[in-house]
Amino acid sequence: MPDQILNVDNLSKSFAGVRALQGVNLTMERGEIRCLVGENGCGKSTLIKVIAGVVQPDEGTVTLNGRQYRQIRPIDAIREGIQVIYQDFSLFPNLTVAENIAFNYNLARKKQLVNWRDINRIAREAIAKIGVDLDLGAYVEDLPVADKQIIAICRAISQSARLVIMDEPTTALTEKEVRALFNIIKTLQREGIAILFVSHKLNEVLEISEKITIMRNGRNVTDGNTAGFDRASLVKHMTGREINETNAAIVPQAGNGSVPLLQAENLSCRGRFADVSFSLAAGEIIGITGLLGSGRTELALSLFGIRPADAGTISIEGRPAEIRSVQDAVRHGIGYVPEDRLIEGLFLERSIGSNIVAGTLRRLTRRGLINRAAVGAQIRQWTENLHINTPSTELPVKSLSGGNQQRVVLAKWLAINPKILIMNGPTVGVDVGSKAEIHQIIRDLARQGIGVIIISDDLPELLQNCCRILVMRKGRVLEELPTEGLSEADLTHRLSATAPAPASGTPAHSGQRKQVRPS
Amino acid sequence: MFDKLPSITSFISRDRNIGRLLGVALFILIILSILNPGLFLTVSNFKSMAYQLPEFGLLAMAIMIALLTGGIDLSAVGIANLSGVLAALTMIRFIPQGAAGWQITLVIGAAVALGLVIGAICGAINGFLIGRIGIPAILATLGTMQLFTGISIIITKGYAVLGLPDAFLYFGNGTIGIFPVPLLIFIVIAVLFALLLNKTTLGQELFLMGTNPTAAKFTGLDNFRLTLKTYMVSGLLSGLAGLMIIARTNSAKADYGASYTLQAIVVAVMGGVDPAGGAGTVIGLVLAMISLQFLSSGFNMLRVGGSFSNYFRELVWGVVLILVMVINYLDAKKRARTPQESGTDAKAQMPDTAAGAGSAQK
Numbered sequence: 001m002p003d004q005i006l007n008v009d010n011l012s013k014s015f016a017g018v019r020a021l022q023g024v025n026l027t028m029e030r031g032e033i034r035c036l037v038g039e040n041g042c043g044k045s046t047l048i049k050v051i052a053g054v055v056q057p058d059e060g061t062v063t064l065n066g067r068q069y070r071q072i073r074p075i076d077a078i079r080e081g082i083q084v085i086y087q088d089f090s091l092f093p094n095l096t097v098a099e100n101i102a103f104n105y106n107l108a109r110k111k112q113l114v115n116w117r118d119i120n121r122i123a124r125e126a127i128a129k130i131g132v133d134l135d136l137g138a139y140v141e142d143l144p145v146a147d148k149q150i151i152a153i154c155r156a157i158s159q160s161a162r163l164v165i166m167d168e169p170t171t172a173l174t175e176k177e178v179r180a181l182f183n184i185i186k187t188l189q190r191e192g193i194a195i196l197f198v199s200h201k202l203n204e205v206l207e208i209s210e211k212i213t214i215m216r217n218g219r220n221v222t223d224g225n226t227a228g229f230d231r232a233s234l235v236k237h238m239t240g241r242e243i244n245e246t247n248a249a250i251v252p253q254a255g256n257g258s259v260p261l262l263q264a265e266n267l268s269c270r271g272r273f274a275d276v277s278f279s280l281a282a283g284e285i286i287g288i289t290g291l292l293g294s295g296r297t298e299l300a301l302s303l304f305g306i307r308p309a310d311a312g313t314i315s316i317e318g319r320p321a322e323i324r325s326v327q328d329a330v331r332h333g334i335g336y337v338p339e340d341r342l343i344e345g346l347f348l349e350r351s352i353g354s355n356i357v358a359g360t361l362r363r364l365t366r367r368g369l370i371n372r373a374a375v376g377a378q379i380r381q382w383t384e385n386l387h388i389n390t391p392s393t394e395l396p397v398k399s400l401s402g403g404n405q406q407r408v409v410l411a412k413w414l415a416i417n418p419k420i421l422i423m424n425g426p427t428v429g430v431d432v433g434s435k436a437e438i439h440q441i442i443r444d445l446a447r448q449g450i451g452v453i454i455i456s457d458d459l460p461e462l463l464q465n466c467c468r469i470l471v472m473r474k475g476r477v478l479e480e481l482p483t484e485g486l487s488e489a490d491l492t493h494r495l496s497a498t499a500p501a502p503a504s505g506t507p508a509h510s511g512q513r514k515q516v517r518p519s
Numbered sequence: 520m521f522d523k524l525p526s527i528t529s530f531i532s533r534d535r536n537i538g539r540l541l542g543v544a545l546f547i548l549i550i551l552s553i554l555n556p557g558l559f560l561t562v563s564n565f566k567s568m569a570y571q572l573p574e575f576g577l578l579a580m581a582i583m584i585a586l587l588t589g590g591i592d593l594s595a596v597g598i599a600n601l602s603g604v605l606a607a608l609t610m611i612r613f614i615p616q617g618a619a620g621w622q623i624t625l626v627i628g629a630a631v632a633l634g635l636v637i638g639a640i641c642g643a644i645n646g647f648l649i650g651r652i653g654i655p656a657i658l659a660t661l662g663t664m665q666l667f668t669g670i671s672i673i674i675t676k677g678y679a680v681l682g683l684p685d686a687f688l689y690f691g692n693g694t695i696g697i698f699p700v701p702l703l704i705f706i707v708i709a710v711l712f713a714l715l716l717n718k719t720t721l722g723q724e725l726f727l728m729g730t731n732p733t734a735a736k737f738t739g740l741d742n743f744r745l746t747l748k749t750y751m752v753s754g755l756l757s758g759l760a761g762l763m764i765i766a767r768t769n770s771a772k773a774d775y776g777a778s779y780t781l782q783a784i785v786v787a788v789m790g791g792v793d794p795a796g797g798a799g800t801v802i803g804l805v806l807a808m809i810s811l812q813f814l815s816s817g818f819n820m821l822r823v824g825g826s827f828s829n830y831f832r833e834l835v836w837g838v839v840l841i842l843v844m845v846i847n848y849l850d851a852k853k854r855a856r857t858p859q860e861s862g863t864d865a866k867a868q869m870p871d872t873a874a875g876a877g878s879a880q881k
Binding site for chain 1: 714718719720723724726727730731733734735736737738739740741797798
């Protein structure tokens, strides 16, 4: 068995004249954990797709286990033990855990009949191999994200994977689930399986990997042992410029004025959260964090009128406010930047312009008809103010990168002239450069007197921008911490201290963590 | 979407589907004219098409607006017949023998108003079932289609209602200059309908809701009211179609034009309306309708297959629909594979585009 599993040599690929990959090299050996990092659009995804045989390269070769390929087909990649776990996991929600794990195994052997005993055995073996505990008969749609990921990993190793490529595996995971995933990765490594870990989250990259490959604009700019990098040098290589992430840490301004902008008292919503009280002043940025299912998203949805609270009071600028629908929330000047930008935030096929004015069309009419001049002016104003980078606002919003898409969502809300902005995961899936700029925008908004609530897993993000952080668990606010003097280690500790760790290495998957989706 | 009206040529090149439709219509026109100039290329043939087209066009628009929101309205023909029957009965019952002109006008006005109100009410019932109760549009309107048709059958006991006043028949058979009155009415309504879709908040918001109802909700649009209004407009158009039908045929029947429903869907899809919601133009719909009307008139005239001409018509419509869809889907697929060339973001979107196409297929 050759030790070198993968060798990518001088790979190039263009799409309609745009070079996605230019002379990229990458080598992976048995049992190696390597991280592939780079901003959105740097060519990471294209590279993965070439290795998996989904996209054919224009130039260069890929050598798998010593065999050189010019054109790899997906089936070749699978036979060579290359398994890619995409962000959506590609699982069948209506099938059980065992079926999902063993299905491909059966397919690969062209079995016509299903042997249920085999299916269960294969699934059990795969699960035992990575040392977790899962109910084989459970339906995948009922399981939390972390378990889905474990299933995808099990499916990969049940097909005798030699190299597992994970595309942004931690995006939807909580701190604790990430720990569990890292344990699994270490277990796979001991089995001699190589891992290519693609991620935005630099702390994780530095922690889990042994080697790092950094890509920028379709080239690999640097390659080396993880020990030779730190956060700053990673960012520098990724963006090609110096971004001082922490210069952000201006002292967050506390709110002014004696009457709080938003005051929530004993808010409760059965089965979602209970007895939540907090206040937000004009110009203040506060953070809410907690594990998935802690009720943080549910609280936001209720403040925004999607799923109104059934007890407690909300007052805005000292006056009691009844928020029973999104329309009520908007009327009170509350905007909500949702967690899932693609589904909840954007009209992907429609133009950038029409996304920006989607919430304000009613205000831009004259004699019952849409006032085209006013619409155009508003689109122009926000495109410029938020530096939305596009050749034309007539292009569909799906043509934009993650960071620019998030700006469009923001623009839509700023157009209603909000007093309060709730942002759920404001920089999820956004590259480092855009992230810093979005943080800057948020701080500018606060400076103009908007009260901002940031809901996030990203602790540095909260620490850099917020003046107070509410820690939620099981639908309750456990603590309210001022960020001044609070370190990331402190906050991590407090988060995990509030959630006693279950048996080591076993990700918890009790029902309480199941994320409740808005209807 | 918000820029100034483009010139005709740029409009055609911008929307491939419309260019294609225009080509198809012209192609059919030319072929039929060459094959049978004596019959096809005559004033009387075009006149007969001009009388048949409007009622069908109104029903097609009624179904189109539902399709734009991602729904469908199978009950459009049922609404048209119910409106027609009630309006016809009103005119017959309440116009006394030897009534004066003003009396007749008054009753006709009342009957027309009744037909339209009935249409709007029926539409509101659809909108309520779909938007509030949450029944899928295809099932809700399947139910109401049966319901509305059933009511018409009970009222008429299955017989045709005959003998409408001449003044009313003018709307279905008269001419102004050389133009048939129903065609003129249709043109006015089509222009108003296009205005509603493109220039009003309601129109734009229903496109947004059709594109992504979840995002619409999270943007603060009132999906229920939008759905209600959509189906009310749909019902109004159906009601108007019903009035036009009885004015043209001088009779109201509970089961008139049953094949219109599916044909209207054919026309809408061919005209570029996305059955998943969020996209479609009135001009596309009208062009598709004209192409298919040319085809059916042509086939009737050519006596293709002798007495089987009507069977052939169905077959040809089917073939045309499938061809158009195959071309459109292949085209969309091709475009999804090659990223858009314009823009500084082209590079950034590349992997995303491919991933998006992959996940969209699930």
